[in-house]
Amino acid sequence: MAKAKTVYTCADCGGVNPKWQGQCPHCGAWNTLGETVLEPARPGVARFNALAAGGGVQNLSEVETREAPRTSTGSEELDRVLGGGLVAGAVVLIGGDPGIGKSTLLLQAIAHLGRNGPVLYVSGEESAQQIALRARRLAVEAEPVRLLAEIQLETILAGLASEKPAVAVIDSIQTVYTDQLQSAPGSVAQVRECAAQLTRYAKTSGTTILLVGHVTKEGALAGPRVLEHIVDAVLYFEGDTHSSFRLIRAQKNRFGAVNELGVFAMTDRGLRGVANPSALFLSRHAEPVAGSCVLVTQEGTRPLLVEIQALVDEAHAPNPKRLAVGLEQNRLSLLLAVLHRHAGVACFDQDVFLNAVGGVRIAEPAADLAVLLAIYSSLRNKPLPEKLVVFGEVGLSGEVRPVQRGQERLKEAAKLGFERAIIPRANAPKTPIAGMAVTAIERLDQAIAALRE
Known part of the structure; x- marks a missing residue:
């Protein structure tokens, strides 16, 4: 059996190099090249291009503009960071340290959103029983939330196509893998390809997708830097896990202002917004x-x-x-x-x-x-x-x-x-x-x- 050809991909910029080097020749970052399997192009596989569906050339003044309708998440602080709420077809990436409250906040938000439309929670890290126990502990309304414990991308896309949710949570993007690539889940190639296909689905179907992302020991989002370029908004959890307060900051937002700050208090019923954060x-x-x-x-x-x-x-x-x-x-x-x-x-x-x-x-x-x-x-x-x-x-x-x-x-x-x-x-x-x-x-x-x- 022929040995699979490998290349070295930069975790910061996504640049590809045929051999390993200490410094990435594309962006100049040090010690960011990782080995990935080079996959041959498959016939009939559409490449990701979420913004190319518009078609022909036109004058900028002729483009029709309208204010994107917002959907409230049930939390004023999270809505503030998002720029007023969720936008249909948007892809939001939420990162933070382990145990800081990412899954808790999203479970509370999707339970509220489920009152007004179909929602789907895809768990790749926890079993269905663990999610159910958390929902019971937080006393959230679990009835409208549809749950899928899966990490294979093709199965997740099939579930999204059948359920047709208005909002979907993928927890987390580092656990998802596609059969089109041979590398392990969490690798640069897997994270990039899975995020690209999920973003393409969101843009074509109008489903809002919330991605949970792991962070490195330095506090940056794990995976290729291109992951942050693909999504529409990037939110970071800040704060000490030993403190009862959590801060969420928008580092990127195509539908609102950046550097907005949301302040939450961790209680026995989950995360609650703080009305007067100055105190x-x-x-x-x-x-x-x-x-x-x-x-x-x-x-x-x-x-x-x-x-x-x-x-x-x-x-x-x-x-x-x-x-x-x-x-x-x-x-x-x-x-x-x-x-x-x-x-x-x-x-x-x-x-x-x-x-x-x-x-x-x-x-x-x-x-x-x-x-x-x-x-x-x-x-x-x-x-x-x-x-x-x-x-x-x-x-x-x-x-x-x-x-x-x-x-x-x-x-x-x-x-x-x-x-x-x-x-x-x-x-x-x-x-x-x-x-x-x-x-x-x-x-x-x-x-x-x-x-x-």
């Missing part, structure tokens, strides 16, 4: 403490109040420690240099530790000013004024730059009872906000001086 990220101190500063961050269209905590302590080693949890590590060193150069506050002989309360991850530069004021407060052991909120980006020359949606941030802070704000001058409101005293600054040293008053 989760604010510690309740009996009295003001040094090193604590409240930031108004923007997650998609939602302003959130997050407490930034800093601890500055004398270093007992030649190299002081710099550690940031929930914030960018490299930016901390940059901000400490700006604080020394433009405000005269030196931390070169101090260990500096930062933490964003509640496990939230903050990537926007609007946290710069809050980080620096928290560090200054901890270094001087002097609490910041009560009911103070801060936001603003700090440049290398010490200037404080404006951020987007400044008015919405201030209104959210005022609604939660905060009475004072230190913000960039360009974000100063044109009309006063009731109950809010705003201090507008242009440079970092002005913010430090405002705290000394």
